[in-house]
Amino acid sequence: MLYLEQKSDSLEIGFKGYLFVKHTLESPFLYVGKGKAHYQMLAEANFIIEENLWEKFALTQHQVIEHKEDAVKIKFSKDSLAYVTVDFQVINGRLEASFEDFTPGLNRIWVRLNANPEEGIFGCGEQYSELNLRGKNVPLWVTEQGVGRNKKEYVTFMADKYRQAGGDWYTTYYPQPTFVSSENYWCHVDDSNYMEFNFIHKNYHELYIRNIPAKIILSKTNTAVELLEDLTAYLGRQPELPEWVYNGVWLGLQGGTEKVLSKLENAQKHGLKVGALWVQDWEGKRITDFGYRLFYNWKYKDDMYPNLPQTIKELDQKGIKFLGYINQFLSIDGDLYQEGAKKGYFVKNQKGEDYIVYPEMKGVTFDLSNPEACEWVKNIIKEHMIGIGLAGWMCDFGEYLPGDAVLYSGESAESFHNKYPAQWARVNREAVEEAGKAHEVTFFTRAGYTGTSKYSFMMWNGDQMVDWSLDDGLPSVIPASLSLGMSGFGLTHSDIGGFTSLYGVVRTKELFMRWAEMAAFTPVMRTHEGNRPGDCWQFDSDTESLLHFARMVNIYTHLKPYLKAVVKENAEKGLPCMRMPYIHYENDKTLLNLKYQYLLGRDLMVAPVCEEGKTAWKVYLPDDTWVHVWSGKEYGQGTHEVPAPIGQIPVFYRKESKYRYLFEEIKNIK
DSSP: OOEEEEOOSEEEEETTTTEEEEEEESOOSEEEEEEEEEEEEOSSEEEEEEEEEEEEEEOEEEEEEEEEEEEEEEEEEETEEEEEEEEEEEEEEEEEEEEEEOOTTEEEEEEEEOOOOOEEEEEEEOOOOOSOTTTEEEOOOOOOSSSSSTTTTTHHHHHHHHHHHHOTTTTSSEEEEEEEEEEEEEEEEEEEEEEEEEOOSSEEEEEEEOOSSSSSEEOSSHHHHHHHHHHHHHOOOOOOOGGGGGGGGEEOSSHHHHHHHHHHHHHTTTOOOOEEEEEOOTTOOEEEEEEEEOOOSSSTTTTTTTHHHHHHHHHHTTTOOOEEEOEEEEEEESHHHHHHHHTOOOOOOTTTOEEEEEEGTTEEEETTSHHHHHHHHHIIIIIIIIIGGGEEEEEEOOOOOTTTTEEEEEEEEHHHTTTTTHHHHHHHHHHHHHHTTTTTTTEEEEOOTHHHHHHHHHEEEEOBSSOOOTTTTGHHHHHHHHHEEEEOOOOOOOOBBBBBOOOTTTOOOOOOHHHHHTTTSSSBBOOOOOTTTTTSTTSSSSSHHHHHHHHHHHHHTHHHHHHHHHHHHHHHHHOOOOEEEGOOTTOOOOGGGGOEEEETTTTEEEEEOOSTTSEEEEEEESSSOEEEEETTTTTEEEEEEEEOTTOOOEEEETTTTTHHHHHHHHGOOO
């Protein structure tokens, strides 16, 4: 499986018939250097990152130290200035390049992998603006997504000016040092420091890592389906969801028991199937200039939700679950903070004080490098959340570890920063499992990194703008979900209608209705009132919206047998629920750049309407026989414009699907 070909001035390493390393004097496999970076975290977990690079050497010389059938050890060097010894070994059918030995003091490395000019590149975690990353240089650092995420847009300009929170095309809650290629190989870097994956160059990909990593893993398969199965076997998969998940919408409500139950009653009177109430302010609220916020103390707020455990019990008897919220912070004016502070369970600043990481919310952050702090947080979850009957929660944040923070473990914040969200997911997962509720309780996370895919039950796409913008509105959740699936995390959903309302951008009726249509064809339907509920259109703002929403939820629940099968396939094989059509039609190169439509499982092609005021929409279909769910008309390969009035999102099913009977009934659902 491994082959080596070398000359005095060049070297090639291939694996399973694919050339991964093409080392020459003009384009060496490795560059190394020394440097120091500064990571300034702004108020909204955006970062100003500055690099001071002192030295950089091209390791043009090579020496094969040892060569076996499935292993080769090579020393790359530059005279007496620098060297790195790399041990290439075939382990479990994959090629692992371990960085065994190197010149002391080196802390920067550039790795060049051979590239095909025509290949498509996907992954790198959750990418909202781009899907095919060929031609892009992608920074990998956990941050807030940012508002607007386009430096040419007014909203981003205003967010930068007044909140330092604008973001850019590459800013993401969930980066991951993993990419997959249309040449059917995947690459993963085993490290947590800042990286940049550069796919701009024609003949090579360059991976820049601000550390000498433990290893780089390369795997080659025959098909894209096999690739994702192999990648998720390595990184870890999400389990199947509890049965109750598919029984209706997770209705996002807040404001106290009386208000929540009143809205629930009205919704049900209009035929809305509610599987769960998702109540983010179960622990209290704050009102800030950003809008409706929460009080970070993870115990139910008795004045807003009196005797909440009894309310949860009564709802459960009616078949409605109750979901809550938690994040990585505690407010310093809450009683749980006082308890944790005495035990030293929070991240410190350079003075040794508890670091007020989130000043607007008076928030300190859990030090998850401290095993005792992790146990304490798990006990909070088990006692105050699972213990009162919560069936799940939003597991928010994970991005807010400043670069100058001091940790219990002694590890630098620079290297722990990207680890933090995976550790946060792990703490929540272990709390659920230790409570014996792994098949009943679920949670969904926003931030992530390597490891999140095996700890988190599910992602949600984050705090999108309540608009149609490509970089931060309704369309952005499609490439976000697809890239996440190509990174090994295949179970995700979004806030119906988006979340962020700022600078005059408010959710409209049409946007809400279109977002609800898309959500009906995702693994989970969940609403969010947003940060300015009074300004934004809600599911019950008028009767037409409520009835439209009820119909979309009816379609979703009708699809329960198919959705369960799709989620099971993700759990067992790692094939994402929302997936790039390319993985099933590899010969169709058009699909490499199909950014705003997706397959739900193998058999449903979904093309959400992503522009305001449209009543027709263009869809690209690969080589198969596709049936339009609303008209029953059959279509073949090519681009087709189909009617798309409100209530008829462009959806097609494969004629040969064994679920055809289920799909044929969609058009009759009221």
